[in-house]
Amino acid sequence: MNNPIVIRLLSQRSSQQCKRGFRCYPIRSFTSTRTHRQIRNWESDEAALQRLKVNQGRLMDELHHTCQWGTGKPWGVAATETGMSRLALSDADKQARDWFVETTQSLGCSVQVDAMGNIFAIRPGREDGPPTCAGSHLDTQPSGGRYDGILGILAGVEMLKVLKDHNVQTAYPVGVVNWTNEEGARFPISMVSSGVWAGEIPLDRAHNLQEVGGGTATMKSELERIGFLGSLPASYKAMPLAAHFELHIEQGPILEAEKQKIGVVKGVQAYRWYTVEVTGREAHTGTTPFSSRGDAMLAAARMIALSHDSARKHSALASTGILTLTPGSVNTIPGAVRFSLDVRAPLDSTVEALEKEFKEQFAKIVSKESTGGLAVEVNWQTDSVSPAIHFHEDCITAVREAAVSVTGKEALVRDMVSGAGHDSVYASRHCPTSMIFVPSRNGISHNPEEYTNPEDCAIGAEVLLQSVLRYDRQRAFKA
Structure with missing residues (x-):
């Protein structure tokens, strides 16, 4: 078996000193067994992160593969130039969920499903503890696109693949969360299931939500029908998270207009x-x-x-x-x-x-x-x-450092406030949280023509990967 890559530990102060041209002092590092310590400098620590590259082709192929379930209105001539219509807890959503469970299990994750159908795919770390997770959603608007929510989940799966490819051992568990009915398009409360997890929305109210359009199905009846009414309580107490990072398309025009690659999301309006x-x-x-x-x-x-x-x-x-x-x-x-x-x-x-x-x-x-x-x-x-949400400074710092590392230029990165609600709003109630934005062509979203180019998708996925690892490293350093 190959020796595992161990992502070493860096204090924030040492990082800042090295960037400013000061001498880089040695810092501590835990081995996979934590039986002894090795001295490493900051440059080699960053080099370990830089070696972990997202496979752009694999990411995009998998994203488009999953879009066979709930394919929507065409907007171009290519097979991938269609929108999506994958409403929460529909047959198409079940197929995407089944794929997510099977794929993450094959990558070494344990999978748990809670009473709202939220799916937690967790990869073990060297130590026990709540996982640091990438989270987003697989459901779409009735006439939505291929990137809203979907990119965040597929980037999380790509993160798991990169970790497996390089035999990376994280200090603590990491994983991916698929939140149910984020859009609120079929059952009329957006982010309802992360809201239940956060203790902000009563379970009975969510279970009894009736589908829009005159149908009689409820969230609970559809969770039962498709086999995703889990036994785990839908609660941050039953499934605590150490941190939550969410990659998402901007859904607005700013990054594209300013020719920037990454938005470091500091909060939500x-x-x-x-x-x-x-x-x-x-x-x-x-x-x-x-x-x-x-x-x-x-x-x-x-x-x-x-x-x-x-x-x-x-x-x-x-x-x-x-x-x-x-x-x-x-x-x-x-x-x-x-x-x-x-x-x-x-x-x-x-x-x-x-x-x-x-x-x-x-x-x-x-x-x-x-x-x-x-x-x-x-x-x-x-x-x-x-209410307005202000994300956790530790997570914001992890995203910002990852963004500069991946893009190579601070000018390609900007701080932003999200205009739209996301599951990160509720996640932030009970764990450190931040988000990563990538450009949206013409600022279009909730529309079949929603599009982010493959290069920007891959850049965002790599920032997500680094953010999770940087936060994991930070947790270990504080332990």
């Missing part, structure tokens, strides 16, 4: 989701003058426009993605309208201020003075609250 209901009075469009109308649709349209304009003034974001009205007849004034409102900003205080402003302004919009006709009513429901 705050957001709140609301359902707003406007109630007026149905009436004939041809016989009812404006002065006698209670037009719920007109009021809702003004609210949506105001939310957009106000958010822009606060350097925030507001969007409406769902709008329903009744009775839905060409010649009948709508009597009831329901619309979603998604409000996001880097600071919790900004989101809170916008909520207050919207409620005040919406109340004015529905008044008789504003409508020029009959007054209408407006009611709010808060569906989801996600």
Whole structure:
């Protein structure tokens, strides 16, 4: 058997001194048996990491191989130029999950499935302890792409392959987590299963979520149907993680526009989701003058426009993605309208201020003075609250150092705040966490044309690999 590669240990202070041109002092290193210590310098330590290279061709071949399950709308002529439609707990999702379990087991991982169908593939380390994990998701939007979530899981699997190829022994266990229903596209709470794991969403509420579109299936019934209702409690107490790193496409235009390769994600902006209901009075469009109308649709349209304009003034974001009205007849004034409102900003205080402003302004919009006709009513429901997240500095440092090491240039790396929610939001509640962004062509995501070129996918995967190993090394040094 070949001698295992042992990733040595480096104090943060020594790293900084060496980078600044100071002499590199020897530091301690544990062997695989930890029976004695060997002296190594910083350059040889970094060289060990540099030898661990992601296989770009293998990564992309495997990614596209898994996209046979849930292939969506074509956007080009090549076989790989399609979107994805792999909704959570569907037959296609089961096939992808089966592949994930079989593949990670073949790479020496033990696999556990919890009561939300979260899959934890764990590779043992020299010492026992909670694993340092790469995590993301295999489910997609109904008309999504091949990279959102999927790249993070496939990069995690590639990490396991590289470790096996080079016979690397990590100090502590490392692994990959596939979180269930991150998108919230089939069962309408995004990141629901990592939320249950974090103790933020009750298990019963998640299990009883009913699929959108009029179906009768629940999360629990579908977990049972596809064989992924695990016996492990869905809890950070039953499955603790030492750290969580997530590689993800940016889903925005910044990295591409700035010609940069890696975003070091320091946190996630705050957001709140609301359902707003406007109630007026149905009436004939041809016989009812404006002065006698209670037009719920007109009021809702003004609210949506105001939310957009106000958010822009606060350097925030507001969007409406769902709008329903009744009775839905060409010649009948709508009597009831329901619309979603998604409000996001880097600071919790900004989101809170916008909520207050919207409620005040919406109340004015529905008044008789504003409508020029009959007054209408407006009611709010808060569906989801996600405070701003600030990731752990140790993980951020690991990602930043890995990014500079892999790209070779600090100018190709930038700090970022994620505009979208991810499972890392809930993971960060109970373990050190950070994320890695790679460029998205034209900033497009949740769309079949979502694309990140193979080189950038591989760079991101290598940064993920190094980040996990650097954190593992850091844990051992602190032990």
